[in-house]
Amino acid sequence: MELDDLKNMWSDYDKKLDKSLKLNMQLLRKINLDKAKNKLRKLMILKLMEMIILAGVIIFLVSFIYDNITSPQFSISAGIFAFFAFMGFISNVKQVAIMMQLQGGYTEAIAPLQRKIEQLKLLIVKYVKYALLSIPFFPIWMILITKILFNYDIYSNSMKNWWLANICVSIALIPLVWWIFKQLSKNEISRFWVKNFLKGSGWKQAEAARAFLTEIDDFERDI
Amino acid sequence: MQQQAQKDQFIYLIQQNKKLIFKVCNAYCHNPEDRKDLVQEIIIRLWQSFHKYDTRFKLSTWMYRIAINTAISHYRASSKKQKVTVSIHNSLIDIADENNAELDENIKLLYHFINQFNDLNKALMILYLDNNSYKDIGEILGVSETNVATKINRLKLQLKQQFKKL
Numbered sequence: 001m002e003l004d005d006l007k008n009m010w011s012d013y014d015k016k017l018d019k020s021l022k023l024n025m026q027l028l029r030k031i032n033l034d035k036a037k038n039k040l041r042k043l044m045i046l047k048l049m050e051m052i053i054l055a056g057v058i059i060f061l062v063s064f065i066y067d068n069i070t071s072p073q074f075s076i077s078a079g080i081f082a083f084f085a086f087m088g089f090i091s092n093v094k095q096v097a098i099m100m101q102l103q104g105g106y107t108e109a110i111a112p113l114q115r116k117i118e119q120l121k122l123l124i125v126k127y128v129k130y131a132l133l134s135i136p137f138f139p140i141w142m143i144l145i146t147k148i149l150f151n152y153d154i155y156s157n158s159m160k161n162w163w164l165a166n167i168c169v170s171i172a173l174i175p176l177v178w179w180i181f182k183q184l185s186k187n188e189i190s191r192f193w194v195k196n197f198l199k200g201s202g203w204k205q206a207e208a209a210r211a212f213l214t215e216i217d218d219f220e221r222d223i
Numbered sequence: 224m225q226q227q228a229q230k231d232q233f234i235y236l237i238q239q240n241k242k243l244i245f246k247v248c249n250a251y252c253h254n255p256e257d258r259k260d261l262v263q264e265i266i267i268r269l270w271q272s273f274h275k276y277d278t279r280f281k282l283s284t285w286m287y288r289i290a291i292n293t294a295i296s297h298y299r300a301s302s303k304k305q306k307v308t309v310s311i312h313n314s315l316i317d318i319a320d321e322n323n324a325e326l327d328e329n330i331k332l333l334y335h336f337i338n339q340f341n342d343l344n345k346a347l348m349i350l351y352l353d354n355n356s357y358k359d360i361g362e363i364l365g366v367s368e369t370n371v372a373t374k375i376n377r378l379k380l381q382l383k384q385q386f387k388k389l
Binding site for chain 2: 006007009010011013014017018021022023024025027028029031104105106107108109110111112113114117208212215216219220221
């Protein structure tokens with residue numbers, strides 16, 4: 001078959017469709033076109049709310065550090081917490097910026113729009129990844145939360161052994177969290193059980209997003 | 224009243240361009256049930272953007288962009304897909320006449336080969352076969368005209384080799 005035949009064949013197909021394609025008018029009128037959900041708008045509202053909460057948390061923690069600057073157990077804990085909140089805030093800003101660019105719907109050119117969608121997916125997975133990193137810091141959260149909620153200094157008033165146990169658990173968690181973090185950053189995971197373990201954590205979506213971004217890069221390249 | 228007039232105008236537009244939607248859906252969805260949902264989703268996306276349509280662009284450019292972007296997103300999310308509205312039993316757009324078996328066989332074969340391309344190349348091929356100019360294809364896809372020409376030549380060559388193997 002020659003290339004011209006392909007186009008002729010497609011043109012014949014087009015003519016055939018002209019005659020035989022039927023639009024189900026009854027069904028079309030029945031569908032409530034206005035009721036379609038805008039998932040992106042919902043996600044954007046959620047992210048904006050998260051941003052407001054995180055901004056409030058950062059402001060509160062900065063003033064907390066200022067008030068407790070002479071007590072390092074509180075100021076350092078608050079500083080670490082503020083750092084995570086700040087990273088979360090920055091990630092949310094980036095996500096909202098992409099979502100705002102996507103607000104125009106699907107009217108944008110295909111390659112740039114699909115790139116934005118995939119970048120958004122990757123940012124969401126990254127957000128989860130950085131949240132994971134905060135897990136081994138749980139003794140610090142305890143110090144901070146008990147001080148803020150109950151004005152109690154758990155650091156000075158708890159037994160040494162109790163702290164030692166918590167710190168041991170915290171240290172033991174570091175390799176596990178780091179391993180999950182590294183796995184989530186990989187493009188390829190060969191081991192089947194690791195794949196299954198990470199399926200729900202967003203790795204699969206991130207992997208697909210990265211692969212598609214490479215495809216888009218190749219497609220946009222003038223070669 | 225104005226809303227109803229806009230809806231009627233929209234339905235007329237769909238009526239006039241149903242072929243475009245049908246061809247895009249056929250290229251991206253193999254499962255007939257999924258295809259029905261995709262047709263519905265494209266129509267809803269078109270309606271959502273209808274009031275924002277910029278008359279500086281060609282209507283077909285606008286429609287292709289929405290249809291292909293929706294198809295790629297729908298296809299990529301198919302494993303975790305959430306339907307935009309309720310599932311429908313009948314298709315919004317369907318073939319009524321099943322004659323001309325030879326043509327159907329060839330078209331099926333062509334779709335089969337197109338399906339082997341990645342999402343973006345698939346779009347490129349459909350746009351090319353639908354007789355769009357390289358400039359229009361570039362505008363729809365967001366790439367340069369020369370890039371379109373190079374890629375189309377490569378895809379045509381691939382298709383030719385596929386047909387030769389038969």
